[in-house]
Amino acid sequence: MAIESRNPFNNELIKTFEEETDHEILKKIELAQVAYLDWKSTNFTHRKELMLKTAVLLRDRKEQYAHLMTQEMGKAKREAIAEIEKCALACEYYAEKADEFLSNKKLEVPEGEAYIAHDPIGIVLAVMPWNFPFWQVFRFIAPNLMAGNIGLLKHASNVPQCALAIEEVLIDAGFPKGCFQTLLVSSSKVNMILDDDRVKAATLTGSEVAGSKVAERAGSKLKKTVLELGGSDPFIVLEDAEVKGAAISGAKARMINNGQSCIAAKRFILEKSIADEFLAYFKTEFENIKIGNPADENFDYGSMAREDLAIELEEQVEKSISQGAKVIIGGKRNKAFYEPTILSNVTAGMPAYEEELFGPVAVVLIAEDEHHAIELANDSRFGLGGSLWSKDIEKAKRLARQIESGAVYINKLMASHPAVPFGGVKMSGYGRELSELGIKEFVNQKTVWVA
Incomplete structure (x- = not known):
């Protein structure tokens, strides 16, 4: 099976890669295990040096790597550059904080000395999505390498060049061969990787379906998982909010990454007394979005990452309209491009109410009061993030x-x-990434008690 790198803005085929064979996958797992046996005993000073070097290289190459994102999944150039900067920030954060986070934690016991030690566990498989092709991986690999673990990446099949670039920058920074490897494989190979005894855990960012399959397979082997799944985040604006500022921020929150973000604001829940004022500002912000080639830094939005994703979004919107939803602005598709759209008159039972709209469509819901606003916010199977606006x-x-x-x-x-x-509840998954909680997800929190 061929893995294609294709520009969604013009559908140009950039490069083709052959999927790795089972033998090649096993050789990479073997290399990862060999690397782990050495890497787990390195000290934080050495790990810190390499992680800080990675941050330097990321910033030096940000134009190059941003270009890869724009080419492979259509990210606007300025957002792509900001993503690389954010990856560098994560490297610096864990380089400076890992030693503190993973130091022994003293326990109060009736006699002797007791503490929690934090030991690495080994190889961790990361199954990652295309929407933030560098950031999603670095928020996994920076804490795990600092913790003494090893990373294997199964990236989304439409961003193979980004996946290889991440491996490249870590090797160039001095991380030993095998500490992080990209597997150019389809989803059909994930079970084989999870079944290998040398792979100790898995983390996935993606859909509910993909998450449940990985969790089920890993669970059958008693391997831990962290899942960051879909979101339909509420953006609640109360009547005492600064409405114009909320509307301006709301438009940015909906259109992050062309609307293709799990934590993008998706459901705009407005107290009815300020709804008209908010929508007037909100619509103006949507009208002012600069649409064009995402490789040109003068534009905010080019296209979605693939045409099939735009078609799926179109079907959700059209079905909602057939059930009574109203289009305030937008609502049309041209190949992989979908117009920035605002939907009102959305009610329970519509796809726009029940499902995640993973693209540039904002759903407007009117609340009678603040209590009703919370009820609407919680009337979702998702629970990733939320935003609340009030003075x-x-x-x-x-x-x-x-x-x-x-x-x-x-x-x-x-x-x-x-x-x-960072992480969710309900159907948005479980576990946490980032901060001190994130680095402790894949370590053995070992109790040591000395008499």
Whole structure:
């Protein structure tokens, strides 16, 4: 099976790769295991040096790597450059913090000395998506390499050049051969990799279907998983919010990465007293989006990552319209391009209400009051992130605790950062990435008690 690198903006075939054979996969797992036996005993000073070098190389090559993202999945150039900068930030964060995070934690015991030690576990498989092809991988590999683990990457099949570039930069930074390897394979090979006794755990960012399959297979072998799945994040604007600022931020929050982000704001829940004002500003922001070739830094949005994804989004919108939803702006598709769209009159039972819309479509829901707003926010099978806008900070903090999600940002659009935990509840998955919680997901938290 051939793996294609194809530009979604013009459908140009850039490069073709042959899928690796079972024998080649096993050789890479063997190399990873050999690397682990040495890497696990290296000290934090050495790991830190290599991770900081990786950050330097990422920044030096940001134009080159940003170009790969724009070519392979259509990311706007300025967002692609920002993604590389964010990867460098994650490398620096864990280079500086890993020793502290994984130091022995003293326990209060009735006699003797007791503490929790943090030991690496070995090879971790990462199954990663195309939408943030560098960031998704670095938020996995930076903490795990610093913890003494080894990474194997099965990346999305439409971003093979990005996957290989990540392996390249880590090797060039000085990480030993085998510490991180890219596997150019289809999803059909994941079970084989998970079944190998040398692979100790897996992390996946992707769809509910993919996540459940990986979790089921890993679970049958009693291997730990971390899953970051879909999201349909609420963006709640209360009547006492600064409405214009919320609308401007809301448009950015919906259109991050051409709307193709698990934590992009998707459901805009507005108290009815400010709904018209918000929508006026919101529509203007959508009208001002600069559409064109994503390789040109003057443009904000080019196309979705693949035509089939745009078709799927179109079907969700059209079915919602047939059930009564109204288009405020947008709603049309041309190949992989889908217009930035705002839908109103959305009600329960419609795809726009029940499903994740993974593209540039904002869903508007009207709430009678703040309590109704929370009810609407929680009326979803997803629970990844959320955003709440109000000038009354104490009230906002209280309401944030009532929202069923892995994170709530107050007067701020939802975005990941190395210093804060990232992950969801309900059908958005389990486990956490980033921060101290993220680096501890794949270590053995070992109790040591000395008499």
